[in-house]
Amino acid sequence: MRAPLTDLPLVLDRVSLAVGATEILDRLSVTIAAGPPTLVVGPNGSGKTSLLRICMGLARPTSGTISWGGRLDAPPLRRAFVFQRPVMLRRSVAANLDYALAHAGVIRRQRPARIAELLARVGLDGLEGRPARRLSGGEQQRLALARALAREPEILLLDEPTASLDPAATRAVEDIVLAAARSGIKVVMASHDLGQVRRLGGDVVFLVRGALRERSGAIDFLDHPASEDAARFVRGDLVI
Ligand SMILES: Nc1ncnc2c1ncn2[C@@H]1O[C@H](COP(=O)(O)OP(=O)(O)OP(=O)(O)O)[C@@H](O)[C@H]1O
Numbered sequence: 338m339r340a341p342l343t344d345l346p347l348v349l350d351r352v353s354l355a356v357g358a359t360e361i362l363d364r365l366s367v368t369i370a371a372g373p374p375t376l377v378v379g380p381n382g383s384g385k386t387s388l389l390r391i392c393m394g395l396a397r398p399t400s401g402t403i404s405w406g407g408r409l410d411a412p413p414l415r416r417a418f419v420f421q422r423p424v425m426l427r428r429s430v431a432a433n434l435d436y437a438l439a440h441a442g443v444i445r446r447q448r449p450a451r452i453a454e455l456l457a458r459v460g461l462d463g464l465e466g467r468p469a470r471r472l473s474g475g476e477q478q479r480l481a482l483a484r485a486l487a488r489e490p491e492i493l494l495l496d497e498p499t500a501s502l503d504p505a506a507t508r509a510v511e512d513i514v515l516a517a518a519r520s521g522i523k524v525v526m527a528s529h530d531l532g533q534v535r536r537l538g539g540d541v542v543f544l545v546r547g548a549l550r551e552r553s554g555a556i557d558f559l560d561h562p563a564s565e566d567a568a569r570f571v572r573g574d575l576v577i
């Protein structure tokens with residue numbers, strides 16, 4: 338019997354990304370394996386979003402390679418991406434999910450039950466008829482997570498999903514992310530919130546100016562940073 342295809346591990350081998358003369362990622366070699374969430378950490382402009390886009394397959398390295406489960410060309414069927422500022426369709430909450438499910442190939446008859454299940458999973462039950470763009474920022478972020486989960490991803494790529502949220506809304510999003518991780522989904526999440534790194538655990542990819550500066554367990558990164566840049570970042574000094 339053939340083993341089922343998996344997108345894991347994600348292996349980046351000397352990945353560089355340049356736009357024009359601007360070097361965005363610089364010979365990044367990193368393996369992201371199954372397990373607890375991997376947090377992509379670094380100052381503004383360090384390349385977190387660019388790295389996630391490459392992991393999704395939305396951008397191709399200028400040089401170097403990325404492979405998904407040993408394949409250099411893996412369509413993003415088992416991966417989902419939540420953008421930092423997700424854009425909802427100008428329709429109801431339920432219609433946004435219906436659209437995502439249809440896109441994921443779920444037949445019409447099965448969609449209402451899946452919509453109910455997804456809404457419960459992200460704590461938006463009762464809001465299915467609300468225009469999606471009328472939701473609060475935190476609710477929209479949860480809807481974006483539900484939309485991503487509708488694809489039943491093996492890898493969930495999240496770009497600073499709590500960047501503009503207050504503590505309660507952040508907690509709600511983190512709970513969804515942790516539940517997804519516990520259900521076996523590999524979460525890869527950009528963040529520059531050190532408390533979040535500690536809460537979500539797992540391991541850390543620390544970027545500075547497009548280069549990999551540190552690769553370690555999350556708690557090691559916070560409590561025993563190995564590089565001077567990481568130590569300064571963890572102390573709260575400006576790393577530019
Ligand atoms: N299409 C592009 N053209 C030119 N420069 C780009 C492009 N995309 C990204 N950059 C630059 O590459 C660098 C890294 O950007 P990226 O968005 O990946 O960083 P980031 O770590 O996600 O930052 P932030 O924390 O602000 O979200 C930045 O200096 C950015 O301006």
Ligand SMILES: [Mg+2]
Nearest residue numbers: 385386387496
């Ligand atoms: Mg970014």
